[in-house]
Amino acid sequence: xxxxxxxxxxxxxxxxxxxxAVAEKVKSWHDRGNQVVVVVSAMSGETNRLIExxxxxxxxxxxxxxxxxxxxxxxxxxxLLAMALHRLGVDARSYTGGQVHIRTDSxxxxxxxxxIDGTRVRADLEAGRVVVVAGFQGVDxxxxxxxxxxxxxxxxxxxxxxxxxxxxxxxxTDVDGVxxxxxxxxxxxxxxxxxxxxxMLEMASSGSKVLQIRSVEFAGKYNVPLRVLSSFEEGExxxxxxxxxxxxxxxxxxxxxxxxxxxxxxxxxxxDHPGVAYxxxxxxxxxxxxxxxxVQNIGKDGTTDFTFTVHRNDLPRALEILKKTADELGARxxxxxxxxxxxxxxxxxxxxxxxxxxxMFKALADEQINIQMISTSEIKVSVIVDEKxxxxxxxxxxxxxxxxxxx
Ligand code: ADP
Ligand code: ASP
Ligand code: MG
Numbered sequence: 106x107x108x109x110x111x112x113x114x115x116x117x118x119x120x121x122x123x124x125x126a127v128a129e130k131v132k133s134w135h136d137r138g139n140q141v142v143v144v145v146s147a148m149s150g151e152t153n154r155l156i157e158x159x160x161x162x163x164x165x166x167x168x169x170x171x172x173x174x175x176x177x178x179x180x181x182x183x184x185l186l187a188m189a190l191h192r193l194g195v196d197a198r199s200y201t202g203g204q205v206h207i208r209t210d211s212x213x214x215x216x217x218x219x220x221i222d223g224t225r226v227r228a229d230l231e232a233g234r235v236v237v238v239a240g241f242q243g244v245d246x247x248x249x250x251x252x253x254x255x256x257x258x259x260x261x262x263x264x265x266x267x268x269x270x271x272x273x274x275x276x277x278t279d280v281d282g283v284x285x286x287x288x289x290x291x292x293x294x295x296x297x298x299x300x301x302x303x304x305m306l307e308m309a310s311s312g313s314k315v316l317q318i319r320s321v322e323f324a325g326k327y328n329v330p331l332r333v334l335s336s337f338e339e340g341e342x343x344x345x346x347x348x349x350x351x352x353x354x355x356x357x358x359x360x361x362x363x364x365x366x367x368x369x370x371x372x373x374x375x376x377d378h379p380g381v382a383y384x385x386x387x388x389x390x391x392x393x394x395x396x397x398x399x400v401q402n403i404g405k406d407g408t409t410d411f412t413f414t415v416h417r418n419d420l421p422r423a424l425e426i427l428k429k430t431a432d433e434l435g436a437r438x439x440x441x442x443x444x445x446x447x448x449x450x451x452x453x454x455x456x457x458x459x460x461x462x463x464x465m466f467k468a469l470a471d472e473q474i475n476i477q478m479i480s481t482s483e484i485k486v487s488v489i490v491d492e493k494x495x496x497x498x499x500x501x502x503x504x505x506x507x508x509x510x511x512x
Contacts, residue, residue, distance in 0.1 A: 115149035179240050211247070376408055394426075
């Protein structure tokens, strides 16, 4: 007998028929003698619909009330799934995040899970029940409802699995595993049988939304066996593992991630002296805006040009701050561009293979794709290019690194 945590995403519970199909699937795991905890997302489109309703009342609504609103999506699906299980004769109980004490900090809309009290869930499992838990939500120490950021049900599932010491955490979604790149952009993408936590973390933080970043962090930290599978077809899916395979033939690159959520800011002609980087980025950091890539160029005339990227949603605020800084520092000009994307090659195989970056740059050059910024880490090379090249660049690199599926 195993303890399994399963998570079903928005598309997988997107209609009554699909909720009934999920119930069948859960029942079959339960019938085989497993203890099953199910975490569900809101029905697909529901979270966006709720956000839109709020915007019609206030473009900048109270974060506390926003979380009260958004958490309702998942409350609908837990109840419907529990009913669907009852219809199949399975004893099941649904719980909101607060009811199973998913305690978070108070950072509304991006709260972090601090602690889960598994007592109630364990008691239900011991009594032979299936437990259905609302994803994406928790409560802070004052009892206020919080949400965990978009895609946060993944993190609820992994955190539940860690708290209950589950044998496996299964993420059921609308693809049958983690692919070499988003199959919606490159139909030749191939399913990976395994990928390391480290690679998955780089893929997720470079824009692959198949798993929320925090869920991968959590799984790596607590060593939760994690698998991504299809809700609609049988299959092994993709296992996210701790160890790298000792395969000499190991691929140089495991996957290609991309993000459309990027924007770039440049400040030119800044008098160059120690502390300039701090003076430029300090106020951005104080405004809680995350900076991703940074490039600094030194000019001959004793000035410097400084470029950095932020999340596209943060561009208006970042630009306002940077203009103020430019006045204070006597810089020549400030520019911004939100028509850019980031593309990243990821693979632990990079550690033992040279020349990855140059192969990447050549492949892009052959297609006349201009690279605007570059950054590298031990297992990743990322570039910024014009957004109109996204599909072409991803497909070109997919082919250049031999990732295309055979046939
Ligand atoms: P869910 O609603 O089940 O949480 P998501 O939409 O969050 O599903 O994640 C699944 C989607 O992630 C897929 O439909 C796919 O388009 C996208 N995706 C992006 N990168 C990848 C990748 N490397 N492998 C698989 N899917 C990916
Ligand atoms: N319903 C939330 C969202 O759409 C959480 C999730 O689906 O994981 O982001
Ligand atoms: Mg998701």
